[in-house]
Structure formats: structure tokens, C-alpha cells
Amino acid sequence: MGELVIMAGYGLTPDAETREETAVAAAQSPTALKWWFAVEMRRMRDSKDLGRDEVAQAIKGSTPGIGHIESGRSLPKPLELDKLLEIYGQTERAEFFHDLRDRAKKGKDWWIxxxxxxxxxxxxxxxxxxxxxxxxxxxxxxxxxxxxxxxxxxxxxxxxxxxxxxxxxxxxxxxxxxxxxxxxxxxxxxxxxxxxxxxxxxxxxxxxxxxxxxxxxxxxxxxxxxxxxxxxxxxxxxxxxxxxxxxxxxxxxxxxxxxxxxxxxxxxxxxxxxxxxxxxxxxxxxxxxxxxxxxxxxxxxxxxxxxxxx
Missing domain, CATH: 3.30.870 (Endonuclease; Chain A)
Known part of the structure; x- marks a missing residue:
């Protein structure tokens, strides 16, 4: 995966809630926020060694839909997000991810x-x-x-x-x-x-x-x-x-x-x-x-x- 338009591969420590909030505050661009959301979703799925098709089946969605979330093309609906976090064992981070999702949806890129x-x-x-x-x-x-x-x-x-x-x-x-x-x-x-x-x-x-x-x-x-x-x-x-x-x-x-x-x-x-x-x-x-x-x-x-x- 040498040449990518959306990057993946980093993660925060599970107990880094304060750092997560700071990260969101530092990156107000919706494009940057969606990118962060996308690569973190992918990182969590990879950490569980799950394929996109398995995750799609678990949330009653589609494999392309999971791909769109992990490429920054779209954001999951609130209930889908809760289910994804449950699958990935990250329910304690729900508040942060919902806030991140809201900011990504409501924000405005400076170059718009x-x-x-x-x-x-x-x-x-x-x-x-x-x-x-x-x-x-x-x-x-x-x-x-x-x-x-x-x-x-x-x-x-x-x-x-x-x-x-x-x-x-x-x-x-x-x-x-x-x-x-x-x-x-x-x-x-x-x-x-x-x-x-x-x-x-x-x-x-x-x-x-x-x-x-x-x-x-x-x-x-x-x-x-x-x-x-x-x-x-x-x-x-x-x-x-x-x-x-x-x-x-x-x-x-x-x-x-x-x-x-x-x-x-x-x-x-x-x-x-x-x-x-x-x-x-x-x-x-x-x-x-x-x-x-x-x-x-x-x-x-x-x-x-x-x-x-x-």
C-alpha cells in the first residue's frame, strides 16, 4: 500500500482521552478530521484482524460502505458508529468519536x-x-x-x-x-x-x-x-x-x-x-x-x- 490518497496506520493509546480532545481542537479542517476518523477506524478493525466484509455483516451494512468510512468518503450514522465501536472493543471512546463525527460533519474547510x-x-x-x-x-x-x-x-x-x-x-x-x-x-x-x-x-x-x-x-x-x-x-x-x-x-x-x-x-x-x-x-x-x-x-x-x- 505504498501510494495512498488516504493514509492509515496510527493509533492513540486507549486512555488518551485528553490528548484526543486536544487533537480535535488542533485539526479543525473537516477534511483532516475525516481523514483521522477514517484511518482510526481502519486501525481498530486491523487490530481485531477483521475483514471489511465481516464488519459489514455484523452491522448489517455493506462492504463498500465500510470502505467508504475507512477512506474518508463518508461517516457512519450514529447507531452504526456505536455498533462499530462495540465490535472493536472501544465503547469507552464513544463520546470522543461522536464529537469527532459531529465536528467533521459541521465544520468548514478554510479553502472552500x-x-x-x-x-x-x-x-x-x-x-x-x-x-x-x-x-x-x-x-x-x-x-x-x-x-x-x-x-x-x-x-x-x-x-x-x-x-x-x-x-x-x-x-x-x-x-x-x-x-x-x-x-x-x-x-x-x-x-x-x-x-x-x-x-x-x-x-x-x-x-x-x-x-x-x-x-x-x-x-x-x-x-x-x-x-x-x-x-x-x-x-x-x-x-x-x-x-x-x-x-x-x-x-x-x-x-x-x-x-x-x-x-x-x-x-x-x-x-x-x-x-x-x-x-x-x-x-x-x-x-x-x-x-x-x-x-x-x-x-x-x-x-x-x-x-x-x-
């Missing part, structure tokens, strides 16, 4: 107003990103969207979607700026640590002035206490163990046994890697890149020098 401008596979990423306490990754071609200025973002999006009308490009730029507000400007901003290739910073995007503005903005961000930026210099040579840009999303600490996930986007769709072995490969690759890169405290000056060189 962008509607058609959000690709279907990207919805989950937006929910997880806005709920993650730590976001890490490698950027081989351009600075990450969370760090881009409006002018730079417009140039990047226009180059990638040259067939879109200006109004739609403007909406995509605003979506990117909204992501930045949700992650970097929230009451408890996420810790963001990105490693960027120097070639990505020297590549002129839009115009020299747009690129200089982006670099100066990046240098300022790198001085924030919740942001670390490292740059892999051109003279570091070849990079081993990486195939391109990727993002590591760390799970909230309340989800003790879930290792997080890695998000990789292609021209066609996004992939979520959640198996521990897969995550370890990406984290090892990121560690190697960090060793080759500038120290975080040296990065602002390094980036400003690149801006002067343009």
Missing part, C-alpha cells in the same frame, strides 16, 4: 471558497498542511509555495498553466497566499524547515526584479524563529537519494503512533506515502541534503548574496 480552483487530490494536503505542527521538505526547482511572494507565485503558476485565463491564475495565487496565512500566520504557526537547491534560487522567474523580491522575502522568512531554510550550494555536486520535490508532514503530537506522511506531486496527481519504511527513505534523503546544505543561521546572508548577483 476556492472551490473549482482546488484539484481534488489537493484537498487532503490542504487539510493536513493546515493541521501539521511541523512541515519539512526539499525543493529542487522553485522555493516552496508557502514562501513565495504574490508576484513570484503568479509567474510560476502562469508558466505552469499558460492556458488558464488571468482570473483563474489570480485565484490560484490567492489560494497560495491563503495557505501561507493558514500555516505561517496562525496563532501557533507551524515549524517549517525547507532545503532548497541553489539552482532554484538563481533561476530567474518572471523577471530579475520579481526574483530579487522573492529572494529578499525568503531571506526575511529564514530569520523567523519558526522557519529554517537551508540551501544546497551548486558546488555540493550531485544529490543522492532524491527524485524531486517532496514534503514531509509531521502529525500532531497527540497522534502518538502515526509517523506522518510524505506528499509528492506529479503533473497528474498527488501521492501520499505513509508506510514507515517509505517515510524513512525520504527522511534519510532529507538528512543527507541538510548535511550538504548551508547551516540555517547562514542561509539569510547566502540568499541575499544570490539576490545581489542577479
Amino acid at each position: 471558497g476556492f472551490g473549482p480552483h482546488v484539484r481534488s487530490y489537493f484537498n487532503l494536503f490542504l487539510g493536513l498542511e493546515s493541521s501539521s505542527p511541523q512541515i519539512e521538505g526539499w525543493d529542487a526547482l522553485v522555493p516552496p509555495g508557502l514562501f513565495q511572494t504574490p508576484d513570484y507565485a503568479e509567474a510560476v503558476i502562469r508558466a505552469g498553466y499558460s492556458d488558464l485565463p488571468t482570473t483563474e491564475i489570480d485565484q490560484l495565487v490567492e489560494l497560495r497566499m491563503a495557505r501561507q496565512r493558514e500555516v505561517l500566520e496562525r496563532e501557533q504557526p507551524a515549524k517549517v524547515w525547507r532545503v532548497i537547491d541553489e539552482a532554484a534560487l538563481r533561476r530567474v522567474v518572471g523577471s530579475p526584479d520579481v526574483t530579487k523580491g522573492q529572494l529578499n522575502h525568503l531571506a526575511e522568512l529564514a530569520e523567523r524563529p519558526n522557519v529554517d531554510v537551508q540551501v544546497v550550494p551548486l558546488d555540493a555536486g550531485a544529490h543522492t537519494g532524491t527524485e524531486g520535490t517532496f514534503t514531509l508532514l509531521v502529525a500532531p503530537p497527540e497522534l502518538e503512533n502515526y509517523p506522518g506522511c510524505v506528499y509528492v506531486e506529479t503533473l497528474v496527481k498527488g501521492y501520499y506515502y505513509e508506510e514507515l519504511e517509505e517515510i524513512t527513505k525520504y527522511r534519510n534523503a532529507l538528512t543527507r541534503l541538510r548535511v550538504q546544505a548551508t547551516k540555517p543561521e547562514d542561509s539569510p546572508a547566502f540568499i541575499r548574496q544570490i539576490a545581489k548577483d542577479l
Whole structure:
């Protein structure tokens, strides 16, 4: 199960009611809440070594219906939820799961107003990103969207979607700026640590002035206490163990046994890697890149020098 759109595999300790409540409070996105609900339902079923068909028969439901619950497509009805918890031996957690279900049904994702401008596979990423306490990754071609200025973002999006009308490009730029507000400007901003290739910073995007503005903005961000930026210099040579840009999303600490996930986007769709072995490969690759890169405290000056060189 290497490539998934919904991740599974973590669990909370049975007596972690307070932590569960904190987890719900920290993840207000219905998409993120449904994802949590889905993977926890699957974890509990797996722990009992039950097949979906067996569970479906026990609650007088359908096997596809159980699949929809475990993929985040739908939520069980209250009586179905009670029966599932009984089967899984988790009746003491009923209050929490009913509250989680209600929040998932009544909540509203922050990006809902962008509607058609959000690709279907990207919805989950937006929910997880806005709920993650730590976001890490490698950027081989351009600075990450969370760090881009409006002018730079417009140039990047226009180059990638040259067939879109200006109004739609403007909406995509605003979506990117909204992501930045949700992650970097929230009451408890996420810790963001990105490693960027120097070639990505020297590549002129839009115009020299747009690129200089982006670099100066990046240098300022790198001085924030919740942001670390490292740059892999051109003279570091070849990079081993990486195939391109990727993002590591760390799970909230309340989800003790879930290792997080890695998000990789292609021209066609996004992939979520959640198996521990897969995550370890990406984290090892990121560690190697960090060793080759500038120290975080040296990065602002390094980036400003690149801006002067343009």
C-alpha cells in the first residue's frame, strides 16, 4: 500500500482521552478530521484482524460502505458508529468519536471558497498542511509555495498553466497566499524547515526584479524563529537519494503512533506515502541534503548574496 490518497496506520493509546480532545481542537479542517476518523477506524478493525466484509455483516451494512468510512468518503450514522465501536472493543471512546463525527460533519474547510480552483487530490494536503505542527521538505526547482511572494507565485503558476485565463491564475495565487496565512500566520504557526537547491534560487522567474523580491522575502522568512531554510550550494555536486520535490508532514503530537506522511506531486496527481519504511527513505534523503546544505543561521546572508548577483 505504498501510494495512498488516504493514509492509515496510527493509533492513540486507549486512555488518551485528553490528548484526543486536544487533537480535535488542533485539526479543525473537516477534511483532516475525516481523514483521522477514517484511518482510526481502519486501525481498530486491523487490530481485531477483521475483514471489511465481516464488519459489514455484523452491522448489517455493506462492504463498500465500510470502505467508504475507512477512506474518508463518508461517516457512519450514529447507531452504526456505536455498533462499530462495540465490535472493536472501544465503547469507552464513544463520546470522543461522536464529537469527532459531529465536528467533521459541521465544520468548514478554510479553502472552500476556492472551490473549482482546488484539484481534488489537493484537498487532503490542504487539510493536513493546515493541521501539521511541523512541515519539512526539499525543493529542487522553485522555493516552496508557502514562501513565495504574490508576484513570484503568479509567474510560476502562469508558466505552469499558460492556458488558464488571468482570473483563474489570480485565484490560484490567492489560494497560495491563503495557505501561507493558514500555516505561517496562525496563532501557533507551524515549524517549517525547507532545503532548497541553489539552482532554484538563481533561476530567474518572471523577471530579475520579481526574483530579487522573492529572494529578499525568503531571506526575511529564514530569520523567523519558526522557519529554517537551508540551501544546497551548486558546488555540493550531485544529490543522492532524491527524485524531486517532496514534503514531509509531521502529525500532531497527540497522534502518538502515526509517523506522518510524505506528499509528492506529479503533473497528474498527488501521492501520499505513509508506510514507515517509505517515510524513512525520504527522511534519510532529507538528512543527507541538510548535511550538504548551508547551516540555517547562514542561509539569510547566502540568499541575499544570490539576490545581489542577479
